[in-house]
Amino acid sequence: MSVDERPGRTAEEVAALRERIAADSLTSRRDYLRLAVTMSGGLAVGSVAVAAGIFHRHGDGAAPPKLVTAALAPGESVAFAYPGESDHAVALRMADGTLVAYSSICTHLACAVLWRADRGERGELYCPCHEGVFDPRTGAVTAGPPPRPLPRVLLEERADGIYAVGTLQSGEEA
Amino acid sequence: MADPRYPRIRPTSGYADPRIRSTGPGPGAGGETDPERSSMLSGRLALVLSILVGQLWAITVGLDAWMMGQTRTAWWAAAFSVASFLVALFAWRLGERRDR
Numbered sequence: 001m002s003v004d005e006r007p008g009r010t011a012e013e014v015a016a017l018r019e020r021i022a023a024d025s026l027t028s029r030r031d032y033l034r035l036a037v038t039m040s041g042g043l044a045v046g047s048v049a050v051a052a053g054i055f056h057r058h059g060d061g062a063a064p065p066k067l068v069t070a071a072l073a074p075g076e077s078v079a080f081a082y083p084g085e086s087d088h089a090v091a092l093r094m095a096d097g098t099l100v101a102y103s104s105i106c107t108h109l110a111c112a113v114l115w116r117a118d119r120g121e122r123g124e125l126y127c128p129c130h131e132g133v134f135d136p137r138t139g140a141v142t143a144g145p146p147p148r149p150l151p152r153v154l155l156e157e158r159a160d161g162i163y164a165v166g167t168l169q170s171g172e173e174a
Numbered sequence: 175m176a177d178p179r180y181p182r183i184r185p186t187s188g189y190a191d192p193r194i195r196s197t198g199p200g201p202g203a204g205g206e207t208d209p210e211r212s213s214m215l216s217g218r219l220a221l222v223l224s225i226l227v228g229q230l231w232a233i234t235v236g237l238d239a240w241m242m243g244q245t246r247t248a249w250w251a252a253a254f255s256v257a258s259f260l261v262a263l264f265a266w267r268l269g270e271r272r273d274r
Binding site: 029030032033034036037039040041043044046047048050051053055057107147148169170171172 | 215216218219222223225226229230232233236237238240241242243245248249251252254255256258259262263265266269
């Protein structure tokens with residue numbers, strides 16, 4: 001049964017359908033080639049935009065030292081934003097007293113990374129979206145799909161509390 | 175022009191009619207002077223599709239590098255992508271002149 005023989009269709013619907021089917025049957029290899037070249041141009045423009053810095057990186061821009069919290073007990077964490085308001089981060093103190101802070105934006109698809117003291121041997125930075133796991137000592141990826149380590153936030157313990165004083169880029173050592 | 179023997183069959187009968195899947199020899203049948211043209215078109219298409227895969231790889235590497243602060247690597251990936259696009263453009267435009 002052809003498209004115009006089915007009951008319950010108006011003449012306009014049939015005409016539109018016939019036009020669409022006819023157009024589909026006329027999509028040629030030349031059209032695909034043109035589309036593929038257009039996509040290639042789009043990817044080239046996208047690559048240049050990426051290199052030119054269209055995306056925000058954690059730590060781009062400077063900010064004065066910021067008080068994160070007055071105190072942090074072993075095994076606890078606190079969320080904050082530094083240096084910008086959109087640069088979400090998490091500071092944590094591990095069981096042995098080591099104080100560290102990282103961007104809490106997963107390097108996979110930007111979900112929130114959580115400090116889970118109950119996971120792993122010494123706790124883990126865990127992204128629940130796709131089971132991404134980061135080493136709390138270095139920020140390196142230990143499991144899951146994230147492609148890069150977490151960018152580090154530098155902390156300083158002062159008399160009146162813990163301050164965020166700077167940032168490192170993903171994979172950068174202090 | 176209608177065939178005097180079969181007046182209902184016109185040179186374009188079957189063209190763009192979705193009910194007809196196999197139209198048989200069309201109005202241009204027998205006039206093919208460059209039989210490799212079709213293969214070349216397939217070849218150009220395969221080349222450009224391969225280039226697309228390479229560009230997807232390059233943009234992934236470039237984004238990763240840029241996010242890690244390796245701006246130089248990101249620019250190299252961008253340069254590779256632009257060069258790939260130029261090859262694709264060449265395969266499309268140059269072939270277009272010989273085509274048809």
